[in-house]
Amino acid sequence: MKIAFIGGGNMATALIGGLIKQGTPAGYLYAVDPVAETRDRLEKTFRIVTGEAASGKLADYDAIVIAVKPQTLKEAATAVRPFIVERQLVISIAAGVRSTDVARWLGDHARIVRAMPNTPALVGLGVTGLLASPTVNHDGRMLAEQVLEAVGEVVWCNNEAEIDSITALSGSGPAYVFYFMEALATAAQNLGFPPEEARRLAVGTFTGAAQLAAQSEESLSLLRERVTSKGGTTAAAIASFMESGIAEAIVKGTSAARQRAYEMGEEFGQG
Numbered sequence: 002m003k004i005a006f007i008g009g010g011n012m013a014t015a016l017i018g019g020l021i022k023q024g025t026p027a028g029y030l031y032a033v034d035p036v037a038e039t040r041d042r043l044e045k046t047f048r049i050v051t052g053e054a055a056s057g058k059l060a061d062y063d064a065i066v067i068a069v070k071p072q073t074l075k076e077a078a079t080a081v082r083p084f085i086v087e088r089q090l091v092i093s094i095a096a097g098v099r100s101t102d103v104a105r106w107l108g109d110h111a112r113i114v115r116a117m118p119n120t121p122a123l124v125g126l127g128v129t130g131l132l133a134s135p136t137v138n139h140d141g142r143m144l145a146e147q148v149l150e151a152v153g154e155v156v157w158c159n160n161e162a163e164i165d166s167i168t169a170l171s172g173s174g175p176a177y178v179f180y181f182m183e184a185l186a187t188a189a190q191n192l193g194f195p196p197e198e199a200r201r202l203a204v205g206t207f208t209g210a211a212q213l214a215a216q217s218e219e220s221l222s223l224l225r226e227r228v229t230s231k232g233g234t235t236a237a238a239i240a241s242f243m244e245s246g247i248a249e250a251i252v253k254g255t256s257a258a259r260q261r262a263y264e265m266g267e268e269f270g271q272g
């Protein structure tokens with residue numbers, strides 16, 4: 002499986018690193034990025050070949066992963082269009098932008114998969130939502146799965162609305178978790194712990210709780226109740242969180258992200 006990347010930033014780096022770790026030969030990978038330092042970094046870190054701009058070389062690859070920001074996706078896809086061939090699978094990882102818009106920019110290319118990875122992909126623990134255009138066959142879906150499974154789990158979506166929802170959940174979700182961790186670290190500092198120890202306590206608590214949840218078949222509520230003895234310390238904190246409406250705020254914030262994903266599709270899918 003030979004894969005070319007358009008854009009060599011954070012997400013492309015995570016995917017390239019994951020693919021190499023899984024045994025994809027560096028010679029099977031290629032990245033296009035206009036920034037010399039980015040190309041240098043990729044060449045030195047992964048020993049892959051890079052290019053400054055889209056060219057005929059792209060035809061050598063089975064899949065082309067477009068990993069640029071949503072606002073530059075149209076420009077990047079338009080630059081790729083002259084070099085794309087019918088058999089190639091195109092995977093777009095831009096938030097919000099719909100497959101139909103990417104297909105149009107690529108001259109009505111039929112084999113498009115929209116993907117929404119998340120940053121834990123950097124450590125091989127990503128969760129990626131995938132959406133295949135109706136014209137993508139079984140082999141195309143398998144190829145997309147193979148690329149994204151290099152950095153974690155994949156979840157297939159049935160329509161654009163569903164992948165926008167995944168964007169708001171697992172795509173943006175790591176930021177929600179870091180936000181909670183920051184708050185816990187602030188609480189630790191307020192209680193007198195130095196910053197480094199505060200961070201260690203916050204991150205360690207999350208890692209432990211997440212592993213416990215991942216390894217347990219019990220519901221999340223039950224796991225929480227197990228830590229919450231009646232009249233105890235946890236009960237005092239949970240009562241305070243409930244009074245402040247923390248859970249409702251998280252649900253509301255996730256809806257705002259979901260709405261923004263839709264708006265980005267409208268905003269950056271034009272033209």
Ligand SMILES: NC(=O)c1ccc[n+]([C@@H]2O[C@H](COP(=O)([O-])OP(=O)(O)OC[C@H]3O[C@@H](n4cnc5c(N)ncnc54)[C@H](OP(=O)(O)O)[C@@H]3O)[C@@H](O)[C@H]2O)c1
Pocket residue numbers: 007008009010011012013033034035036039068069070071073076077080094095096117118119120172
């Ligand atoms: N980071 C996340 O958590 C996350 C999660 C899921 C999905 N995504 C999606 O992944 C995409 C990439 O995000 P990222 O964080 O990897 O962005 P990034 O670090 O900014 O990487 C994008 C790279 O593409 C380059 N580029 C811009 N236009 C190009 C073109 N026409 N041809 C080739 N390369 C081009 C950029 O160069 P310049 O710096 O010069 O522009 C930059 O090096 C975004 O669409 C984002 O929505 C990100």
